[in-house]
Amino acid sequence: MEIKQQLYIACKNYIEQRIATIEKAIHSAREASTDDTKSSAGDKYETTREMMQQEIDRNATQLNEALKLKQVITAINPEHSSAVIQPGSLAITNNGSFYIAISAGALNINGANYFAVSAASPIGAKLMKLKKGDSFQFNGKTYSISDVY
Template sequence: MEIKRKLYQACQAYIDLRIATIDKAIVAARDASTDDTKSSAGDKYETTREMMQQEIDRNTVQLNEALKLKQALALIKPDTLSEIVQPGSLVITNNGSFYLSISAGSLNIEGVSYFAVSQASPIGSKLMRLKKGASFQFNDKNYLINEVY
């Protein structure tokens, strides 16, 4: 199904953009750390270096999380079809369409909004292992699964 391939590619682009943004932030923090020169104001240099190191550490944690997302997405086969909801499934409900992959939020493909959710997310865990025609309740809303691709 072509739409699943496009959703998969949108998730890849989401992760790639996240990784690129984090990489730039790490480089900027490293540059700021090495560019600051010692001044007569005492330990300003060491304070700036420490702040930049903390920024690098925070961004490194975010980078590792983004790389984990990339690994999780790599396990999904976008061309696989199943009657039972599993990672990689596109689920059409009466209250929205969900792509079980990674938590990437709302993705707009050909003018239609789809929600990319992980199987570990609250709604993703509700969807897992259900079939067309199944219903469930989430956040005081009733959901009916119209299609599983």
């Protein structure tokens, strides 16, 4: 399987795992909210319900962000190749290999490290629209692009 397809699958798995974790946290908070019975002191019951509601709201926000990431990754065709860096491109530089998709951090594929970065991230924005042979400065380092897939 081509490396870009493996990176794409790794990013999709990252998102799916994140969504599942958030949904589980929301479910747990809802259960905790409904399990706390009124037999305890009234104020304590209301405080617990409010805390659980805040937890649900926080997780709902994270779930929305994860669903947006899912839309971003779904819009990428892992088989598309371009000479110019764009979402879905794999840029090989002298200071690391960057897969432009979502911010998923370091991914290890077949013993090699790749960085999954969003096009909107600081380094992703620098890489966008560059091509093989181009260079750019980031955090005091010069990055030279040796290949784009």
